[in-house]
Amino acid sequence: MLRLLILILLLANGGYFAWSHGHLREWGLAPVQEGEPQRMGQQLRPETLQILRVRPASPAPQPPVSEAAAPPVVVATAAAAATECLQSGVLDERQADAVRTAAAGLPQGSWVLESTPLPARWMVYMGRFEDQEVLDKKRAELRARKVDFDRPGGTLELGLSLGRFATEEAAKRELANLGEKGVRTARVIQERAETPGFTLRLAAVTEALRPQLDGLRGPLAGKPLRTCG
Structure with missing residues (x-):
């Protein structure tokens, strides 16, 4: 069996040698030759080939931008001028009339007199x-009893205020408390009865407006302008 296999291999090798060297060409058995004539026959019209120089592409021209189509230009504007709200203390009718006259020269709408009744x-x-x-003797007595007092002001001078209250009931309660401390002659x-009052309000005072407020000092009768509460 082994000898048969060796014989077959020898015959196969001899057949391949004869085929590859063209010894079997007469029987139509030979490898295809790729000589120069065969290569020339495979070319596709080489005379039509042209060598072109490649130029770098130039950017496409941009269409002109009309003023209407131009993007909007953002212009930075200065920040709005800083303002401050100022108001006066409560004014009586006479003071309010004087302030109204003095403020007439200020820009329209820059000030207002608000009704603020005095309770x-x-x-x-x-x-x-x-x-x-x-009076001095009575003050000494009150200090000894540890009772606070103050000047009453106006036509009530040469007297003593032992407290001011928004209602009559509150004042009477305090009078009763003082009676327990030995105060007998108070009443x-x-x-003050309820009276009309007014407050000057300037809602938006700028640095440019401040110098014009000097004319209000006299009519305000010493009441300063303070930041609005």
Whole structure:
């Protein structure tokens, strides 16, 4: 069996040698030759080939931009001028009339007089004493009893205020408390009835407007302009 296999291999090798060297060409068995004539026959019309120089592509021209189609230009604007709201203390009718006259020269709409009625007020009051000597003696007595007091002001001078209150009931309660401390001659009076009042309000004061406010000092009667509450 082995000898048969070796014989077959020898015959196959001999057949391949004869085929590859063209010894079997007469019987139509030979490898295809790729000589120069065969290569020339495979070319596709070489005379038509042309060598072209490649030029770098230039950017496409941009169409002109009309003013209407131009993008909007953002212009930075200065920040709005800083403003401050100022208001006066409560003014009576006479002071309000004087302020109204003085403020007439300010820019229109820059100021307003707001109604701010003054509420009634009650006081626990001692006096009116005959003279300063009696007043000083009464002060000493109140200090000894550790009772606070103050000047009543106006036509109530040569007397003493032992407290001011928004209602009559509150003043009477305080009077009762003072009675327990030995205060016997005090009484409740109405210091002030409800009266009309006004407040000057300037909602947007700029640096340019501030110098013009100097003319209001006199009519404001010493009441300063403060930041709005």
